[in-house]
Amino acid sequence: MENILDKAFSTEDFRRQGHELVEMLADFLTDATSDQKDIHVMPWQDPQQQLEYWQQDLQKPAVSPLDLFKDVMARSVQVNKKRFVGHQTTPAVPVSILSSAVVAALNQGMGVYEMGMVGNTLEKVMTEHLAQKLGFTAEASGFVTSGGSLGNLTALLAARAAATQVWNKGFEPDQKLAVLVSEEAHYCIDRAARILGFGAEGIIKVPVNNKFQMRTDLLESYYRKATAAGKQVICVVGCASTTSTGSFDDLQAIAEFSQRHNLWFHVDGAHGAPSAFSPQYRHLVKGIEQADSVVVDYHKMMLVPSLSTALIFKRGADAYRTFSQRAQYLWSEQETEEWYNGGKRSFECTKAMSVLNIYTVFRTYGEAIFQENIERLYGMATSFAARIKTNPHFELATEPQCNIVCFRYKAAEDASGLNKEIRRQLLEDGRFYLVQTILNGELFLRTSIMNPLTQEQDLEELLAEIEKKAAALVESVE
Ligand SMILES: Cc1ncc(COP(=O)(O)O)c(C=O)c1O
Known part of the structure; x- marks a missing residue:
């Protein structure tokens, strides 16, 4: 039998193909600003045709990876092109494309310190830096997870752990938990609340004003109505910003309301929290530093490839309450707060060291x-x-x-x-x-x-x- 594995692991092929790939990607990125008529951002093809193409492609004889990549690139929506103004996907700043290759080559597991010594440490360094930027005290800390949806779910799990015993004991009879959120919030909040067992009744959608911001003047009445209906509201989610219109809720007002009722205050800052980097726009996230938890997608406004999301807790220790569970083969001391064993706080076990991308951008260009x-x-x-x-x-x-x-x-x-x-x-x-x-x-x-x-x-x-x-x-x- 032909020794395929040895050929596949040949570093000579890798060196040659790597050089060619960098040339090819550099040309691809250079085209991003081209005004030529034949530059297409969207090589639209019907899903059925696309499916047939790839089903047939799979049957073809082996191909050079470079030819394969060219084909994939030509058939994909080109987020790096200057006329891509669609979803909130950033063109990856080129240095982060290089760091992504290092992430793949190192392939760190991240769940335990031994399998992600640098990665787990960088997650602490980067999330604490971001926390400071958002105005939190030194008590704040966090970690990096794979996407805003997972980050928001994890934050709501932490909110539930702070208010209830559901994680260990399950729901009590007639226990109806609920979260208050703007009707314009990203759908992942609704989905997270349902995953957490709140049901459709547990997602209380507060109407928005004509700027698509939460009507915080209605919070009190919505809360009272929910309580009167036997619901236990545990959390209020603020949007910074909403997905559809990029509207920022009045975080200060939500913080005051949450404090008054002793509720967890979470901010979905997946898109807009990095406004804090600009003195001109920092006012948009005023009050964010009072949140109990905040999600920020590095892969939206912070120029790195998907997925890479910071989940920050105002009190770093809160993160350890989310998943209290024994996994003896991983952690010998389950009860202790070990920031360096990433899996203790994160939904994920094996996880990409995506933090290297954002760290590389910081270290190369500064904030x-x-x-x-x-x-x-x-x-x-x-x-x-x-x-x-x-x-x-x-x-x-x-x-x-x-x-x-x-x-x-x-x-x-x-x-x-x-x-x-x-x-x-x-x-x-x-x-x-x-x-x-x-x-x-x-x-x-x-x-x-x-x-x-x-x-x-x-x-x-x-x-x-x-x-x-x-x-x-x-x-x-x-
Ligand atoms: C405000 C907001 N929150 C959460 C998400 C979900 O984030 P992700 O796609 O990283 O899971 C999005 C995605 O567009 C978003 O706009």
């Missing part, structure tokens, strides 16, 4: 890169919104607070249908990628300006393209 990124992207969104407001054909859903702008082409009737069709056509053309969202029952176009290489001219071009498509669509029905 000023995050201030610059926030200010450039938020600034661009403000100018884009101003341009939309001066064009009589468009309407803005709400004034942007960060780098998310929702707007639409106006129409005498069925504006939702028209904008939906405009987006569908834009997706098919592939020169821009933007998404859509539903606000107050109406469909709006949604742009997240995530790429610091995007320019105002690209956004002008996007509006011009939308106008062109809208005019043709309106004409075709007249």
Whole structure:
């Protein structure tokens, strides 16, 4: 039998392919700012066709990995392109692409100190640095987990552990737990509450104002109504920011309310908490330092590849209450707070050392890169919104607070249908990628300006393209 394994582990092949890959990726990234007509952000293909392509590909003879990568790259949405203004995915700053290769090569397990000596230590260093930036005291600490959804679930588990015995004893008869959250919160909060056994009745959605921020003036009455219905509210979640419109809840007001009722205060800062890096925008997260827990996605506004999420606890020790459980083969001393044994506090056992990516960006460029990124992207969104407001054909859903702008082409009737069709056509053309969202029952176009290489001219071009498509669509029905 041919010795495939020895060939696969040949470092000579790796060296040659690695050099070629870096050349190929550098060309790919250089194309990110190209204005050529044939540069496509979205090589859209129907899911069934895509499936058939890869099913057939799997049957083909062995391929050079470089050819395979080229194919994958050409068929994927290109988040690094300057006309990608869709979801909140950052183009990975190039040095973090290199550090990702080191993460894969080292393949640390992370659950126990021995399997992640540097990684577990960097998680402590980085989350404590971020905690200080958000205004917490030295008591705050945290760790890195795989995604905002898992981070929010873990925080709500900690909130439940602080208020109940459910982790060890299960639910008491008639024990109905609940969480208060804005109706605009990311769906993962609703999902987390259901996973925790709160049921649909346990997710109390507080209405938003016309800026899509939680109506904190209603918190008291919603809380009283829940209590009167026999529910035990254990937590309030603040959004910094919401996903659809990038709106920031009044965290200060939520903090005061939570303190008054002795409730856990969690902030979903997956997208917007890094506003704290900018003196100009820090006011958006005022009050965040009073939260019991905060989630921040490094992979959204902090320029590194997915997934990498900081989960910070105001009192670092709270993290150890979440998963009190014996795993003798891993930890000899279960009851002690060992920050260096990552698995004690995290849902995950084996976990990527994704913290190396954010640490590399810090050590290479310093934290000023995050201030610059926030200010450039938020600034661009403000100018884009101003341009939309001066064009009589468009309407803005709400004034942007960060780098998310929702707007639409106006129409005498069925504006939702028209904008939906405009987006569908834009997706098919592939020169821009933007998404859509539903606000107050109406469909709006949604742009997240995530790429610091995007320019105002690209956004002008996007509006011009939308106008062109809208005019043709309106004409075709007249
Ligand atoms: C506000 C907010 N919270 C949580 C999430 C979920 O984060 P992740 O995709 O990292 O699981 C998102 C994702 O867009 C988000 O916008």
